[in-house]
Amino acid sequence: MTEKLAICLVGPKKGGKSSLLASIVDCVAQSAFGYSPRLRPALQPITQAEFSGERADPRRADLLSIEEGDYERLKQEFTEGGVATDTLDTYEYYFRLSVNGVAPPEVMTRGPWLLEIVDSAGEIAVPPAGAEVAILNDVKAKLTRQVLGSDALVMVLPLVRLEDSAWMGALARLIDRLALAKERKTERVIVVFSQYERLFTRLGPSAFTYACDPAVALHVLRKSLRTAQWLSRLRALEQSGVSVRYTVCSAYGFTKRFQNPNMDPHQPGERRFRRTGLEGPRANSEYWRPFLTAEPILYAALGIDSAFTFSHGQIDANQEEIPPASILA
Ligand SMILES: Nc1nc2c(ncn2[C@@H]2O[C@H](COP(=O)(O)OP(=O)(O)OP(=O)(O)O)[C@@H](O)[C@H]2O)c(=O)[nH]1
């Protein structure tokens, strides 16, 4: 039976929310995720009318195709380098998710799922300290309703040194308010660190091999979370029945055949989704493979873990240092 689910993306400005959203359909289509290939999920953008269950009226075909174009526009903007989401409203995108392969019984007997995913400007929910951008009260109220009314929250944070970030306090306050809110629907929270491929830019064609190792991701997450003061608040939220997971992703991903990160941020003039010296639009889909951006959405919707979604238990598990091989033997 068809089920509806609402997912809200939150996180600071430039965290990577819109880029993650723009790449999820391609990520699922290319199976560029850490779920078993036997899961065979399918994700496609749909119109608001399809989400609401309204019958598609042929006379409204034009109107519907315009709505369908919203996601296409988001993808186009992403390919061209990304556009900051404006603060004038919050933006809903709609998808149909189905699982066509082998999944745990609680998933196999359900679905398909109609997803509403809400994107908004980072300044609204997680403003930096001393932010001067005035946000309309109506927009704040709308996002508050959407956050509290969503089944899952995806917190998108840039993989930077967290202690330097002016939005840390705002994020902690958001989690506190969520914990105190009586009327919240939230069942799952997924914290995703974006721009993962940047860690591997110096590794050339080995980059993808390292990125594909869940142990590397777990190590990176542990390191990133060490300085996150809001971690204890998420642990407390979990005590009140919300499942919390941590993961990493890269909307830019890796080049398909060459296995290296799509762009080297250390190189001046690097362009996304293209190999140096190769011009023209065909390079985009031919070379680009997003990485793990499906994870936060699939976990949010289905509650099933991939090799790259980690619980508090896994983050905390005994982290015994491997002793260095003795050189004195
Ligand atoms: N290297 C790298 N950069 C990325 C990636 N994803 C996004 N970015 C860059 O990060 C910047 C912010 O990305 P957005 O997706 O616009 O961030 P946002 O969270 O939607 O930001 P607001 O809409 O302002 O709240 C953009 O300039 C992107 O080019 C990624 O996977 N890798």
Ligand SMILES: [Mg+2]
């Ligand atoms: Mg955005």
